[in-house]
Amino acid sequence: xxxxxxxxxxxxxxxxxxxxxxxxxxxxxxxxxxxxxxxxxxxxxxxxxxxxxxxxxxxxxxxxxxxxxxxxxxxxxxxxxxxxxxxxxxxxxxxxxxxxxxxxxxxxxxxxxxxxxxxxxxxxxxxxxxxxxxxxxxxxxxxxxxxxxxxxxxxxxxxxxxxxxxxxxxxxxxxxxxxxxxxxxxxxxxxxxxxxxxxxxxxxxxxxxxxxxxxxxxxxxxxxxxxxxxxxxxxxxxxxxxxxxxxxxxxxxxxxxxxxxxxxxxxxxxxxxxxxxxxxxxxxxxxxxxxxxxxxxxxxxxxx
Amino acid sequence: xxxxxxxxxxxxxxxxxxxxxxxxxxxxxxxxxxxxxxxxxxxxxxxxxxxxxxxxxxxxxxxxxxxxxxxxxxxxxxxxxxxxxxxxxxxxxxxxxxxxxxxxxxxxxxxxxxxxxxxxxxxxxxxxxxxxxxxxxxxxxxxxxxxxxxxxxxxxxxxxxxxxxxxxxxxxxxxxxxxxxxxxxxxxxxxxxxxxxxxxxxxxxxxxxxxxxxxxxxxxxxxxxxxxxxxxxxxxxxxxxxxxxxxxxxxxxxxxxxxxxxxxxxxxxxxxxxxxxxxxxxxxxxxxxxxxxxxxxxxxxxxxxxxxxxxxxxxxxxxxxxxxxxxxxxxxxxxxxxxxxxxxxxxxxxxxxxxxxxxxxxxxxxxxxxxxxxxxxxxxxxxxxxxxxxxxxxxxxxxxxxxxxxxxxxxxxxxxxxxxxxxx
Numbered sequence: 001x002x003x004x005x006x007x008x009x010x011x012x013x014x015x016x017x018x019x020x021x022x023x024x025x026x027x028x029x030x031x032x033x034x035x036x037x038x039x040x041x042x043x044x045x046x047x048x049x050x051x052x053x054x055x056x057x058x059x060x061x062x063x064x065x066x067x068x069x070x071x072x073x074x075x076x077x078x079x080x081x082x083x084x085x086x087x088x089x090x091x092x093x094x095x096x097x098x099x100x101x102x103x104x105x106x107x108x109x110x111x112x113x114x115x116x117x118x119x120x121x122x123x124x125x126x127x128x129x130x131x132x133x134x135x136x137x138x139x140x141x142x143x144x145x146x147x148x149x150x151x152x153x154x155x156x157x158x159x160x161x162x163x164x165x166x167x168x169x170x171x172x173x174x175x176x177x178x179x180x181x182x183x184x185x186x187x188x189x190x191x192x193x194x195x196x197x198x199x200x201x202x203x204x205x206x207x208x209x210x211x212x213x214x215x216x217x218x219x220x221x222x223x224x225x226x227x228x229x230x231x232x233x234x235x236x237x238x239x240x241x242x243x244x245x246x247x248x249x250x251x252x253x254x255x256x257x258x259x260x261x262x263x264x265x266x267x268x269x270x271x272x273x274x275x276x277x278x279x280x281x282x283x284x285x286x287x288x289x290x291x292x293x294x295x296x297x298x299x300x301x302x303x304x
Numbered sequence: 305x306x307x308x309x310x311x312x313x314x315x316x317x318x319x320x321x322x323x324x325x326x327x328x329x330x331x332x333x334x335x336x337x338x339x340x341x342x343x344x345x346x347x348x349x350x351x352x353x354x355x356x357x358x359x360x361x362x363x364x365x366x367x368x369x370x371x372x373x374x375x376x377x378x379x380x381x382x383x384x385x386x387x388x389x390x391x392x393x394x395x396x397x398x399x400x401x402x403x404x405x406x407x408x409x410x411x412x413x414x415x416x417x418x419x420x421x422x423x424x425x426x427x428x429x430x431x432x433x434x435x436x437x438x439x440x441x442x443x444x445x446x447x448x449x450x451x452x453x454x455x456x457x458x459x460x461x462x463x464x465x466x467x468x469x470x471x472x473x474x475x476x477x478x479x480x481x482x483x484x485x486x487x488x489x490x491x492x493x494x495x496x497x498x499x500x501x502x503x504x505x506x507x508x509x510x511x512x513x514x515x516x517x518x519x520x521x522x523x524x525x526x527x528x529x530x531x532x533x534x535x536x537x538x539x540x541x542x543x544x545x546x547x548x549x550x551x552x553x554x555x556x557x558x559x560x561x562x563x564x565x566x567x568x569x570x571x572x573x574x575x576x577x578x579x580x581x582x583x584x585x586x587x588x589x590x591x592x593x594x595x596x597x598x599x600x601x602x603x604x605x606x607x608x609x610x611x612x613x614x615x616x617x618x619x620x621x622x623x624x625x626x627x628x629x630x631x632x633x634x635x636x637x638x639x640x641x642x643x644x645x646x647x648x649x650x651x652x653x654x655x656x657x658x659x660x661x662x663x664x665x666x667x668x669x670x671x672x673x674x675x676x677x678x679x680x681x682x683x684x685x686x687x688x689x690x691x692x693x694x695x696x697x698x699x700x701x702x703x704x705x706x707x708x709x710x711x712x713x714x715x716x717x718x719x720x721x722x723x724x725x726x727x728x
Contacts, residue, residue: 008560008592009523012315012394021596022555025537029609029650053584054596057549058541139385146384166718167383167408167633169415171555172647172709176716190396192387279343 013198016191017050022171023150023187024054024134028061030175031132031183035092035125038064040072040080041250042207043136046196047188048083049205051134063090065133067121069113069252070097071231076250079208094124114252122158125182132175132183140192141279144296150189156180160300193248194273201266213246213264224257248273313389316522319398319413319446321437322423327454331423331492332386332399335514338499341388383409392518407666407681408633410440411721415707417441418522419448426459426489430472432667438473439666442480443629443683443723445703447525449477450486452513457491461504479669481700484520488513526593531559531567532620532697532705533613534649539598551582551598552607557649557704558697559615561591561599569605570612570695571622576603593704610651612695612705620705622693623727626655629664629699630686632678634712634719638686639677644719646690648708654691655710661685685725699723 010018027034036051038044051060066080084091096116100107105119125133139146149165151173166174175183188196200207217228219238226232228240232254245258246269263269322328336342350366357363386397398413414420420441424434434451441449451473459465466489477485488497489508496502499514511519537553561567565578581591582598591597599613607613614620632638638657646655662671663684671685678684699706710720 007523008526008528009314010595012313015315015594018555018594018596021553022536025553025596026650029537054553055537055539056582056584056598057546058539058543140387143384146386167412167721169412169709169718169721170704170707171416172707174647174709174711174716174718176645176711178716190385190387192389192394194389195394277344279345 013195013202016188016195017053017199019171019190020047020050020187021054023173023185024051026173027132027134027175027183027185028055033128033130034062034132034134034185035128035130036060036062036064036134037121037136038066038080038083038091039136039250040066040076040083040208041136042196042200042211043138043188045079045083045205045207046191046199047134047136048087049199049203050187052087060087060089063092065092065094065121065124065128065130067117067124068093068095068097069117070095071113071229071252071254073208073210073227073250073253075210076208079206082206092124092128094120096120099123112252112255114255117252118158125158130182131177132185134185134187136188137184137186138191138193138196139189148186148189150186151175152184152186153177154182154184158182160184162296162300193279194270197266197270197273201270208250210247210250210258211269213244213262213268215242216245216258217242218245218258225259226257227253229253313392313394314523315394315396316419316517316520317396317398317417318419318421318517319400319410319417319441320421320423321400321410321413321441322434322454327425327492328399328423331452331454331490331498332397334492334495334498335395335397336386336388338495338514339388339390383413390514390518395517407436407440407683408631408721410437411444411631411633414441414444414446415703415721417444417446418525419450419517419520420446421450421452423452423454423492424469426453426455426465426469429469430476434473435476436666438477438480438482439669440683442482445481445699445723448484448486448520448522449482450488450513450516452492453487453489454492456489456496456502456505457494461489461496461502463505463507466505466508486510486516486520488516527558527702528560528592529558530618530697530702531561531565531613531615532557532702533561533599534651534695534705535607535609535611535613536650538608549600550604551600552613553596553598554613554650555596556591556593558593558702561597561613562589563587566616567601567613568616568619569601569607570614570619571693572606572611574603574605575616576601576605578602610649612649614695620695620697621727622695624690624693625658625728626688626690626694626696626708626722627725627727628686628688628708628722629683629725630678630710630723631683631721632680632719633721634717635680637677637679638684638720643713645711645713646688646694646708646722647711648694648696649705651692651694653694654713655688656690657686658689659687661687686722688722694727696724696727698726 099105099120104123105116149168218225219240246261247258263272354363384399400410400413422437470487490497497512535552539551563578568575579600579602642657662673663675697705706724708722712719
């Protein structure tokens, strides 16, 4: 037994955890077929941990879905597998590669794999008949996400209409859907990047090794450090060199940059994040740089 | 900021309100900037946009107006949530638009707020808008209110201007339910009394805005007396290891629960004792709001989602007749005899509008008993009859068991927010 709380105050991290667990349970109770989008990145790992807590000692009562770009970091995929195996949840992989092959999405040679995830995801949601898809989006990430509801309604085309969002009052979430529609659920909306790291540190849970400082062969493109890879052919003038780096976000390796860092423990990462002067997406995500409304536009199409 | 981990920090949720040009975005920008919560890439993007639009200053409102249509029109349309932290606290701001037609957004932001921040322009004094916002915050029982008298630099930091607004607002506030009020003279643009104490207003001896936000005591606003545990989810592992485990997951809405406590399950009225309270893989000795826990009972009583666990001597009365204040949120008006879906705690039902008693004029507090419908953004007192009993408390006693939402059954949209006066 833990000691009695004399002042009945919860730390902000405990409050965030309680709120997220409440959301997980609400969705599991009210939706026919939920699914958890699980990339193996830090945010979706925290989501997995919260889902584990929400239903313990029962297993997580829904499957997890990974949208595989084919360009994912192997370290991330192995962490994904460890989590799935430990918790005994069913993993569904929606492959962008296959979606291209089946004509679900079109590879015009210009569109990034990240962007092609949208069509692949929507197809997987429709094919499996999912009515709710948990995503690890946080409102602090980006200004369009700051407008996002915890329950985000998507029409039968998977579109987000930011002007028609349902008001969200108290902790009363409205999960009503029409045939063919689904809901995106964001249980960690109110968490910040620092909260995520504090929680990972507190819980002592496994995250992909690429978040920690390591040596990697990288090259510079558009002010970002990208990983050397067969999927990322060098352009003229680009040269590869070995540097001491770590990743702040993980995604498609052709678009996800790394930062020079010697932070090799969670505490060192927390110290680094706390004084960072550039957002994680601004620093390392090529996909947000297309226009000022890049995220909003992608979300309207059905991105998470 | 670097050395404090959020592990030890506490959380304050506040909602901002104010008219269009009261400088709300500038103030939020200032709070974010001075607490080092704006990142260089965000600031650079805002600077670049300001330049390309031909502004001769950096428009901090661009930081908060996240949608394309908002930037085009230069106004805030929808509630946005923003985050910053100081060594003392983490803050969640519900940034609500000031336009008259968006009262529903103000209600949305205020529903989860511990504190409401109303901005007035020192040159204009109190407007209809500031009164309306104070009324909404008091209706929503936001326990702390700050009136920030902004643009003091434009009235030469004149003490009499501040005192006139202070007196006028205090007089108005006596008609409302505002347990804690602080009036702070500031200049969001110049930063006076926002984070740093202003040298321009030596006559003001109260706290700066940031100091007040960091120190206002919110933990005591929760009800720790009346046990309310709406059952959200029944945890049944059906595994060999936990074959007989049966727990009730939920978020504590009131009171303190302890193992050994006698409890009653509503609406069945069956009694039992708390056998244990689990937080993930730990057994804990007590649970209080807003913890999400799993409660186990000694007896195998029938408990399902939508039920409520309370104390036998202190339980809400199940009722199908609800008297409530409703904020209507959609263009098609609310009319008597209308049928709607209702969600109250973890219980869903249908509701029939039996009567609309009056429409409240949020500017004058006048009760208009002639109008028998509520239009969009209007607030009124309504009598409902529900298909199943709800386990409710007056909103003034408990913001969780006293609140509900109304849903249009055809469109599925949330159309009303309700605060219970009483049930019978």
